[in-house]
Amino acid sequence: xxxxxxxxxxxxxxxxxxxxxxxxxxxxxxxxxxxxxxxxxxxxxxxxxxxxxxxxxxxxxxxxxxxxxxxxxxxxxxxxxxxxxxxxxxxxxxxxxxxxxxxxxxxxxxxxxxxxxxxxxxxxxxxxxxxxxxxxxxxxxxxxxxxxxxxxxxxxxxxxxxxxxxxxxxxxxxxxxxxxxxxxxxxxxxxxxxxxxxxxxxxxxxxxxxxxxxxxxxxxxxxxxxxxxxxxxxxxxxxxxxxxxxxxxxxxxxxxxxxxxxxxxxxxxxxxxxxxxxxxxxxxxxxxxxxxxxxxxxxxxxxxxxxxxxxxxxxxxxxxxxxxxxxxxxxxxxxxxxxxxxxxxxxxxxxxxxxxxxxxxxxxxxxxxxxxxxxxxxxxxxxxxxxxxxxxxxxxxxxxxxxxxxxxxxxxxxxxxxxxxxxxxxxxxxxxxxxxxxxxxxxxxxxxxxxxxxxxxxxxxxxxxxxxxxxxxxxxxxxxxxxxxxxxxxxxxxxxxxxxxxxxxxxxxxxxxxxxxxxxxxxxxxxxxxxxxxxxxxxxxxxxxxxxxxxxxxxxxxxxxxxxxxxxxxxxxxxxxxxxxxxxxxxxxxxxxxxxxxxxxxxxxxxxxxxxxxxxxxxxxxxxxxxxxxxxxxxxxxxxxxxxxxxxxxxxxxxxxxxxxxxxxxxxxxxxxxxxxx
Ligand code: IVH
Numbered sequence: 001x002x003x004x005x006x007x008x009x010x011x012x013x014x015x016x017x018x019x020x021x022x023x024x025x026x027x028x029x030x031x032x033x034x035x036x037x038x039x040x041x042x043x044x045x046x047x048x049x050x051x052x053x054x055x056x057x058x059x060x061x062x063x064x065x066x067x068x069x070x071x072x073x074x075x076x077x078x079x080x081x082x083x084x085x086x087x088x089x090x091x092x093x094x095x096x097x098x099x100x101x102x103x104x105x106x107x108x109x110x111x112x113x114x115x116x117x118x119x120x121x122x123x124x125x126x127x128x129x130x131x132x133x134x135x136x137x138x139x140x141x142x143x144x145x146x147x148x149x150x151x152x153x154x155x156x157x158x159x160x161x162x163x164x165x166x167x168x169x170x171x172x173x174x175x176x177x178x179x180x181x182x183x184x185x186x187x188x189x190x191x192x193x194x195x196x197x198x199x200x201x202x203x204x205x206x207x208x209x210x211x212x213x214x215x216x217x218x219x220x221x222x223x224x225x226x227x228x229x230x231x232x233x234x235x236x237x238x239x240x241x242x243x244x245x246x247x248x249x250x251x252x253x254x255x256x257x258x259x260x261x262x263x264x265x266x267x268x269x270x271x272x273x274x275x276x277x278x279x280x281x282x283x284x285x286x287x288x289x290x291x292x293x294x295x296x297x298x299x300x301x302x303x304x305x306x307x308x309x310x311x312x313x314x315x316x317x318x319x320x321x322x323x324x325x326x327x328x329x330x331x332x333x334x335x336x337x338x339x340x341x342x343x344x345x346x347x348x349x350x351x352x353x354x355x356x357x358x359x360x361x362x363x364x365x366x367x368x369x370x371x372x373x374x375x376x377x378x379x380x381x382x383x384x385x386x387x388x389x390x391x392x393x394x395x396x397x398x399x400x401x402x403x404x405x406x407x408x409x410x411x412x413x414x415x416x417x418x419x420x421x422x423x424x425x426x427x428x429x430x431x432x433x434x435x436x437x438x439x440x441x442x443x444x445x446x447x448x449x450x451x452x453x454x455x456x457x458x459x460x461x462x463x464x465x466x467x468x469x470x471x472x473x474x475x476x477x478x479x480x481x482x483x484x485x486x487x488x489x490x491x492x493x494x495x496x497x498x499x500x501x502x503x504x505x506x507x508x509x510x511x512x513x514x515x516x517x518x519x520x521x522x523x524x525x526x527x528x529x530x531x532x533x534x535x536x537x538x539x540x541x542x543x544x545x546x547x548x549x550x551x552x553x554x555x556x557x558x559x560x561x562x563x564x565x566x567x568x569x570x571x572x573x574x575x576x577x578x579x580x581x582x583x584x585x586x587x588x589x590x591x592x593x594x595x596x597x598x599x600x601x602x603x604x605x606x607x608x609x610x611x612x613x614x615x616x617x618x619x620x621x622x623x624x625x626x627x628x629x630x631x632x633x634x635x636x637x638x639x640x641x642x643x644x645x646x647x648x649x650x651x652x653x654x655x656x657x658x659x660x661x662x663x664x665x666x667x668x669x670x671x672x673x674x675x676x677x678x
Contacts (some may be wrong), residue, residue: 002498007052010497011060014045018061044499073145073204076136078124079168080224083141084298085281085305091260094282097304098256101284104293104301104656110284113232114262116249117279117305118219119196120174121203123151125220130164132157137203141298147203153212156245163242171220171247174275175199179215180343194343195276219247221281232285249273252285263306270308276343280306297641297661297671310372313346314385315339317367320351320396322403326444326524328433330399330409332357334369334381341373350380354398355429364393402433404440409433436576442476443469445524449477453530454522455511459504467495477522478580480508481587516543516591523577527567531673535559536568537594538626547572547581558619600628601675608635610652611645614665627672635660643668 002010018041042061049056056062088094101110124144126134135151137144151173152159161167175183175195184192192198202214223235233252240246249266253259263280270277283303284290290302316337323331332351339346349371357363361384368388373379402409409431419425433441446465450457460468460480468474471493473486483490483505490501517537521530528536539557540546549572554565571577607629609620620643621631632639635654642648642655642662655662663671 002048002051004052004055006497007048008055010499011045011048011052011055011057013497013500014041014048015057015060018042018045019059022061073147075139075143076134076146077143078136078139078141081141082122082124082138082144082170083295083300085303086299087279087307088282088304089307089309094256094260094304094306100301101293105289106292108286108289108292110289111231111286112253112256112259113283113285114251114253114259114266115221115247115281115283116266116273116275116277117281118172118174118221118247119276119278120172120199121196123147123171123173123218124224125151125157125169125171125218127161127165127167127169129166130161132159145204149208150203150205150211150216151218153208154216154218157218158243161242161244165242166225168224169220169239169244170222170224171218171245173199173203173216173218175202175214175216176274177276178274179217183214217275218245219275220244221247226287230287232283232287232290249277267308277308279308282306291659294656294659295661297663297667311342312370312372312382313339313341314368314370315346317363317365317369317381320357320363321348322399324402324404324433324438324440324444326441326448327526328402328435328438328441330354330402330431330433336369336371339371341371341379344373346371346373346379348378350378352380353430354396357396358398363396364389365396366390366393398431402435402438402440405433405435405438407433407435407438439469446474446477446480448524449522450480450511451522454518455514456518457504457507457511459500459507464496464500464504467493476580478583478587481512481584481589483508512587512589513592515594516540516546517594519543519589519591520546523571523580525567525571527564532560532564534594540593542593543581543585543589543591547578558622600626603628605640605676606630606632606638607641607643608632608639608651608655609643611648613643613645641668641671 018038021038045060046062049060049062088097122138124134124136124138125132126136132152133148134146135148136146139145151157154173175198177195180192180195180198183198198214199216202211202216205211205214220239221236222232223239228238229235233250236246236250251262253262259282263282266277266280281303282305284293290300293301295301318335318337321333321335323333325331330353332354334349334351336347336349349369351357351361351363361369361381363369363381363384368385369381370383370385371379372382399409401407411427411430412432412434413425413427435441443466446469447462449455450460450465452458457480465474468483473483473490474480487501487505490496491498515537517530517533520528520533520536535557536546536549539553540549549568551565551569554560554568557565560568602624605628607624609617609624609631613620624631624643635642635651635658637658639655639658639660642651642660643665644652644655644662645665652662
């Protein structure tokens with residue numbers, strides 16, 4: 001029986017964790033916990049709360065109906081897939097696309113409808129006989145979540161049209177800057193990153209009354225249902241006539257000069273817009289022309305997204321934090337005075353390495369630095385405002401010692417590189433600590449081993465691993481599997497408690513039989529990511545086979561180039577790694593081999609290969625067949641994809657006529673990476 005004190009601690013711990021996870025999930029769309037884990041914890045908390053009702057907190061997620069639960073929304077298949085757009089960001093790229101369009105239109109003259117690209121969430125909105133019946137998120141492009149009741153809270157969107165029409169519309173759910181600021185003021189303690197993330201979180205709330213308070217909006221940009229007007233712009237005007245909220249930031253352009261001018265004008269106005277925008281969508285206006293242009297796997301040929309240049313902001317450098325990853329690479333990170341870039345508060349910025357800090361930027365203490373944010377990645381320091389440098393400021397120098405173990409830092413030889421003709425050797429720019437016992441590296445290695453994409457022991461987060469290392473229970477990966485011998489001592493550690501100990505010990509037991517590719521990822525071999533690990537796990541019968549892989553075997557794997565072969569060989573040959581694998585086996589780690597049929601994600605899909613490709617056609621054929629594709633010699637209506645290289649001829653034409661997705665090698669690699677979503 002738990003003591004009251006212990007129960008109180010555990011109730012507080014679980015309540016905090018659950019609230020944090022659900023806040024993150026619903027506010028920023030961040031997944032801190034998997035659904036099963038969330039539900040399990042919720043159940044544990046409920047059971048404690050029923051044993052000790054007086055200890056249940058008023059904000060318990062079990063009590064509070066306002067707290068969203070993680071149960072999923074109903075899934076709905078899109079009749080027409082929701083594609084994404086290919087980006088352009090220079091006049092040259094725009095001209096190239098223009099040429100491609102011109103060639104394919106064979107004499108027809110295009111008009112371009114240019115529209116502000118709203119930074120929100122794409123939504124499919126369906127009216128039947130004039131009544132709003134469904135609103136579905138993009139999801140994976142093929143199947144999305146039904147969030148109808150939440151979308152119905154949007155004031156500008158009528159639930160009933162003036163005419164009994166069947167319409168599928170597409171648009172962007174957005175939050176205006178004004179509503180965003182209101183929400184920020186209302187929840188001062190919460191991290192509300194930007195309008196897009198907040199809108200995403202709001203759409204996932206289970207209680208539409210709460211969604212309503214958030215003040216979402218929608219701007220429609222497409223009528224998907226065929227049979228109305230012949231031109232996109234005319235369709236949008238038709239929708240406006242039905243009092244639907246249509247994206248008003250748009251203009252018809254007659255040529256690419258006008259398109260470019262619209263893009264530049266819109267970029268100049270971006271800070272004055274009511275909504276956050278991140279570019280311009282350029283669309284061919286005539287629907288018949290669109291049909292001629294067709295699509296590739298992921299995106300239509302008839303549209304492109306013009307991306308704005310990343311925003312730049314000036315701020316003060318407060319210091320440099322040196323962090324060490326699992327491979328021992330030292331990464332400097334700039335700590336800066338908080339600054340808002342594009343609606344996100346930025347406190348840290350990437351500096352990449354000390355060559356950048358010392359040679360390129362010549363960074364001094366307290367410098368004023370320009371930060372730039374591109375995409376969703378961490379912003380980087382791009383330049384310095386020298387006019388504001390303090391006269392006596394000290395320049396930063398390359399550290400000589402590892403910040404964690406104080407050992408020497410070296411520049412490793414470039415992986416897979418051979419001495420050049422003049423005998424010189426290429427070294428990496430990165431500085432590395434090569435001490436195999438360096439605490440920061442070991443911590444990062446173990447965190448990686450248990451991480452979601454590796455052994456997936458989600459109950460052992462970064463904090464917990466750090467604690468276990470500090471207390472001396474874990475020094476290397478294999479120590480994790482010795483923890484169960486220390487159950488009582490672990491339970492006595494402040495901040496752990498028997499429930500969490502039981503949880504991670506159980507999870508570690510289960511992890512022993514995780515599939516082989518997960519173990520390989522967890523080992524952290526240079527250059528071996530998820531895809532290479534899968535290939536290796538498919539190739540190897542078991543862990544023993546992996547341990548003894550020969551050069552010839554590795555070279556026989558079609559996808560593996562020399563760098564990959566060398567990385568794997570370097571790792572498996574090292575005596576300390578052989579020892580580690582032996583110790584893991586002795587501790588009962590016995591990964592499941594990967595069953596090939598389960599790993600044929602493209603089973604049932606057919607592909608035809610044509611044109612000149614960068615590797616042998618037989619290599620592509622082998623690789624695609626490994627993934628379950630059936631390769632066919634001719635294109636027919638049943639063919640799912642055409643992989644087209646340079647100078648493709650009649651097969652390409654046929655695929656265009658049949659509206660079959662045409663994939664370049666790059667597209668195909670992306671498709672393999674993301675799986676068969678469409
Ligand atoms: S048209 C085939 N028009 O941008 C896709 N998209 O990067 C046709 N977006 O998923 C999309 N504003 O969510 C279109 N005026 C606009 C848009 C817009 C924002 C989003 C949309 C899409 C994403 C593509």
